[in-house]
Amino acid sequence: MVDISTNLCGLQLSNPVIPASGTFGFGEEFKNFYDLNILGSISIKGTTKEPRFGNETPRIAECTSGMLNSVGLQNPGVDAVISDKLPKMKEFYNKQVIANISGFSFEEFEYSCEKIDKADNVGIIEVNISCPNVHGGGMSFGTNAESAAEVTKRVKKVTTKPVFIKLTPNVTNISEIAKACEEAGADGLSLINTLLGLRVDLKTKKPVLANKKGGFSGSAVLPVALRCVYEVYEAVKIPIMGMGGVSTADDVIEMMLCGASAVQIGAANLVNPYACKEIIENLPHAMKKYGINSLKEIIGGAH
Amino acid sequence: MHKIISNKNIAKDVFEMKLSGDTSKITAPGQFINIKLDGFYLRRPISVCDYNSDTITIIYKTVGKGTEYMSDLKSGTELDVLCGLGNGFDTSKSGDKPLLIGGGVGVPPMYNLAKKLISENKKPAAVLGFNTADDIFYEKEFMDLGIEVKISTADGSAHNKGFVTDIFPEDYTYFYTCGPIPMLKAVCDKTKTSGQLSFEERMGCGFGACMGCTCKTKYGDKRICKDGPVLLKEEIIW
Incomplete structure (x- = not known):
């Protein structure tokens, strides 16, 4: 028997596979496809202080081996997430979830983290300072070491739960931002968020997305994500959740070898709703194929 | 997996594909299926034109690389398809004489809807709009249902010249429609009853x-x- 378990800051995971925020809603749509309790955890849809409609449509554009999205953090707001979405998740998911929080000011990050800290089925708070699709918030906090550190400090003060800061790859030096978050007290890091992209509709000769730019994700971004995780693993000591283009069990192993303690699956869920289930089922076979007995033992093994 | 039984050109740039496989997830007319195509990242959502216990019929227009690729697929090809997506039309609201209004590739979902309404002993009428004579498809199929069918073409090259809104019957109890946005809006402006739009x-x-x-x-x-x-x-x- 191979051991596919892992852990994140003391949170034991039966396996490293976690659906990524924004690709899995609050689980409701996927529970009809399979029993979600097989998942290591679930990172919920990015939550903000106020409810948000998001950007105008079209919000989706196809790319070679990937897609752009400019959803713009559509969510019901932190109060509805706490009173409605998280309790509903308990009905079909009996493990701890990862609460993904975003904001447009330091105060909003604090507000939402302090509130969601009280939810008993939240095991980790993942702070999104890297959304490329909103103005005056999101990624603007994550492209600068000082503001990334400031968000980290502020949220650490209002929660006792482990805090993972979600980083953007749209920076010159991701390790510098990672180190700033670690020094500010982050318990872990999640990377990468989407890459900023754009596509033009050749019929209208204008950008496909109403928001013009969007976040690029899908299997095409895997090498960028692996490189970022590899670099950040060498720069910090705190655990990393690796994500970006992961679509197979082999990709999970590759990500863990680069330094990820757990791995999030994003766009793959949208193309194949069974993606996470299939990856979990394939992990033991892939491990045997590469002579791996325990996933925990290979974390950072590529260094 | 679903297997292609047939895939044929039925009007200008319009194809009818029949798929065999599980149809149990389809619960209402007006739902769609989402098809994975080799070499394309996202699936292609296509509305269901008709279905029975083991066959799904879809009608699609080649509007880009994905649908062009689909139009070249041969019988026997297996496709990864998600079925029964979306809410579909609610026939309980229709009254006795619902009006079905389809425009272009908005016509297909009206076909199974008509069959469902007929099976509920209602008397639907169909108004179908196309741009030109070469675009017309499923005229015979709708006629064979034994319902009142009127067709318009924008350029007058076949049937009534004009738009679907020019050939509405006198009275109807409710309406169902699918088509381009300007047509949907014109339909809403013209209709006096409540209705459902796809x-x-x-x-x-x-x-x-x-x-x-x-x-x-x-x-x-x-x-x-x-x-x-x-x-x-x-x-x-x-």
């Missing part, structure tokens, strides 16, 4: 997860793929 939007997943296709309605934000594609006349914000 919308299109660029989708990511097609099953409600990604929030890629959300629109605002008077009844709150709705995902076209999951809470739609069918919306009520009363809730639409134009």
Whole structure:
């Protein structure tokens, strides 16, 4: 028997596979496809202080081996997430979830983290300072070491739960931002968020997305994500959740070898709703194929 | 997996594909299927034209690389298909004489809807609009249902010259429609009864997860793929 378990800051995971925020809603749509309790955890849809409609449509554009999205953090707001979405998740998911929080000011990050800290089925708070699709918030906090550190400090003060800061790859030096978050007290890091992209509709000769730019994700971004995780693993000591283009069990192993303690699956869920289930089922076979007995033992093994 | 039984050109740039496989997830006319194509990242959502216990018929227009690739697929090819997506039309509201209005590739979902309404002992009438004579498809299929069928072409090259709204019957109890947005709006302006409209939007997943296709309605934000594609006349914000 191979051991596919892992852990994140003391949170034991039966396996490293976690659906990524924004690709899995609050689980409701996927529970009809399979029993979600097989998942290591679930990172919920990015939550903000106020409810948000998001950007105008079209919000989706196809790319070679990937897609752009400019959803713009559509969510019901932190109060509805706490009173409605998280309790509903308990009905079909009996493990701890990862609460993904975003904001447009330091105060909003604090507000939402302090509130969601009280939810008993939240095991980790993942702070999104890297959304490329909103103005005056999101990624603007994550492209600068000082503001990334400031968000980290502020949220650490209002929660006792482990805090993972979600980083953007749209920076010159991701390790510098990672180190700033670690020094500010982050318990872990999640990377990468989407890459900023754009596509033009050749019929209208204008950008496909109403928001013009969007976040690029899908299997095409895997090498960028692996490189970022590899670099950040060498720069910090705190655990990393690796994500970006992961679509197979082999990709999970590759990500863990680069330094990820757990791995999030994003766009793959949208193309194949069974993606996470299939990856979990394939992990033991892939491990045997590469002579791996325990996933925990290979974390950072590529260094 | 679903297997292609036939895939044929039935009008200019329009193809009819029949698929064999599980249809048990389809619960209402107006739902769609989402098809994975080799070499394309996102699935292609196509409305269901008709289905029975083991066959699904779809009609699609070649509008881009994905649908062009689909049009070249041969019988026997197996496809990864998600079925029974979206809410579909609610026939319980139709009254005795519902009016079905289809425009272009908005015509296909009207076909199974007509059959369902007939099976419920109602007397639907169909009004189908196309741009030109070469675009017309399923005229015979609709006629064979034994219902009143009127067809318009924008350029007058066949049947009545003009738009679907020019050939509405005198009275009807309710309406169902699918077609381009300007047609849907014209239909809403012209109709005196309540009704249901099927919308299109660029989708990511097609099953409600990604929030890629959300629109605002008077009844709150709705995902076209999951809470739609069918919306009520009363809730639409134009």
